Amino acid sequence: MRIATFGSHEDLPEVKSRHRDSRDYPHGIAFMDGQYLPMSEAKVSVLDWGFLHSDATYDTVHVWEGRFFRLNLHLDRFFRGMERLRMKLPHSREEIEGILANCVALSGHKSAYVEMICTRGGSPTFSRDPREAENRFIAFAVPYGSVANSDQLKRGLHVAVSETVRIPPNSVDPTIKNYHWLDLINGLFDAYDFGAETALIMDTSGNIAEGPGFNVFTVKGGQLKTPAFGVLPGITRQTVFDLCKESGLTAAAADLTRDELLQADEVFITSTAGGIMPVTRIDHTVIGNGDVGSVTSQLTNLYWQKHSDPAWSTAVNYR
Ligand code: PLP
Numbered sequence: 001m002r003i004a005t006f007g008s009h010e011d012l013p014e015v016k017s018r019h020r021d022s023r024d025y026p027h028g029i030a031f032m033d034g035q036y037l038p039m040s041e042a043k044v045s046v047l048d049w050g051f052l053h054s055d056a057t058y059d060t061v062h063v064w065e066g067r068f069f070r071l072n073l074h075l076d077r078f079f080r081g082m083e084r085l086r087m088k089l090p091h092s093r094e095e096i097e098g099i100l101a102n103c104v105a106l107s108g109h110k111s112a113y114v115e116m117i118c119t120r121g122g123s124p125t126f127s128r129d130p131r132e133a134e135n136r137f138i139a140f141a142v143p144y145g146s147v148a149n150s151d152q153l154k155r156g157l158h159v160a161v162s163e164t165v166r167i168p169p170n171s172v173d174p175t176i177k178n179y180h181w182l183d184l185i186n187g188l189f190d191a192y193d194f195g196a197e198t199a200l201i202m203d204t205s206g207n208i209a210e211g212p213g214f215n216v217f218t219v220k221g222g223q224l225k226t227p228a229f230g231v232l233p234g235i236t237r238q239t240v241f242d243l244c245k246e247s248g249l250t251a252a253a254a255d256l257t258r259d260e261l262l263q264a265d266e267v268f269i270t271s272t273a274g275g276i277m278p279v280t281r282i283d284h285t286v287i288g289n290g291d292v293g294s295v296t297s298q299l300t301n302l303y304w305q306k307h308s309d310p311a312w313s314t315a316v317n318y319r
Helices: 049-053 071-084 093-107 150-155 182-194 235-247 258-262 294-308
Strands: 029-032 035-038 056-064 067-069 112-122 134-143 157-165 198-202 215-220 223-226 250-253 266-271 275-282 313-315
Touching: 029 093, 035 093, 049 112, 056 071, 067 093, 067 294, 071 093, 071 112, 071 235, 093 112, 093 134, 150 275, 157 182, 157 266, 182 198, 215 235, 215 258, 223 235, 235 250, 235 266, 235 275, 235 294, 266 294, 275 294, 294 313
Parallel strands: 157 198, 157 275, 223 250
Antiparallel strands: 029 035, 029 134, 056 067, 056 112, 067 313, 112 134, 215 223, 215 266, 266 275
16 A cells, blocks of 8 residues: 555655454554554554553654644653663654654644554563563554543533542552553543543542543642642643743642542643643532633633644644
């Protein structure tokens, strides 16, 4: 299969054809083992430790109206994670940046969800020694997706707090973006059983930690707060801190109790998948007056404005 199939141009790399299966995959392009492939053909070996042991790190950046948002911060976090997990790739940072841009350009998506993954891989001799594994790099670009749909963005999400405890940071370091999601998925099922739309789970001290793919903020008396401990330091969370600085708002990372969450004036969650998303109901409690709060709206507007600012975003060359 040639790239022309995807509406792209001749000077982009060739897309090779591979094993197909009949399931529906989102339209998109992946890169793995040195080749660009349609999403439906990007398959990982069942012997890869990323699959067998969740031995992997990854990052997700988005492209909005043809521009990567804060790509450097995502690459920094990805490379830091690989270093901490003692993984090595044959690609430089510049090469990876080029591969991500090629995936987006080949997909043709102007708004995309772009993932870069490094798995432990496996050893050709099936050795149990992780030092003998050949680490594998995978990247892909699919249509942009959000934690909250357009109706939820308008009226605010209904979140339930699950008793599930996030995996302890001294077991799995949450600052290395990882696929240890059984706690988060369990929280999600608890939330669905409750009749809510998504979940927040606890840290090991019983404070609020984070949710499946997002951080959480409260606004109380004009001051913002987000959990400091046992969470992934999200790039969107960092962006909220940066926007607060620009807007003269104060934001702190500190322990956040369940009561503080329920008594907040405003609550919102943050993720590359959706940006800043309002929460208007937690468990049985209506937050504030039940409408999306003014600080949340102000930060959301600023957040999306920054997507066309060259200081915060980089254009994809679709050629
Ligand atoms: N927390 C967890 C566990 C996540 O997986 C994610 C993103 O996937 C986030 C928080 C939000 O991070 P970011 O804002 O970098 O997308």
